[in-house]
Amino acid sequence: MTTEIAKKKVAKVFDQIADALESGVYGEKTKIGITTLGSEHGVEEVIKGAELAAKQSADIEVVLIGPKVDTDLSLIAETDCAETAHQKMEELLQVGDIDACVTNHFNFPIGVSTVGKVITPGKGEELIIATSTGTSATDRISAMIKNALYGIIAAKATGVEEPTIGILNVDGARQVEKALKELDENGYKINFAESIRSDGGCVMRGNDLLVGAADVMVTDTLTGNLL
Structure with missing residues (x-):
């Protein structure tokens, strides 16, 4: 090990100790990148979310990853270019300078999709929408089945031990x-969640969506993206 590399490692350890003393959290932090360009809400809103x-x-x-901001x-x-930001993101992920990244309008390959979380307007409940971007599969039914599994995984990862599943009443819901x-x-x-309608069932309508009748709402990605 060269002297320069050793110095960097020692400096990193001291930085971690200083952070731990300040935050009370010990161990290396997970480094999350955020590309600030491309959001319909603008760079400022993305920054607010990142700071929060x-x-x-x-x-x-x-x-x-993006333009210089205050x-x-x-x-x-x-x-200052969204396309370049995506290239930078991929480079940083590849070399391990960041562990994960949040981005907008990235061209995922077929088979990759994202799960979204919203706060329902009816009751202020957290609701996972599976999925919201990307394409899980070229076949609609297969994609929605995969979306359900992705939603369950995401819910459990965020602390919901036994997430309930609802299926939005779109084409293919019964299948x-x-x-x-x-x-x-x-x-x-x-x-399986139960609809708030009198006839119940796990196939959900609009009111179920508004109140968060399920922990995970399964839908096709296009509908999920609109939601």
């Missing part, structure tokens, strides 16, 4: 319901 995430979660370090967050890569119930019968535990 950094403030609420002491175990993550939020760094920015913030206490670190700017890990400066660019998806049948497939998921077969999965449940064959050993993959799925907790």
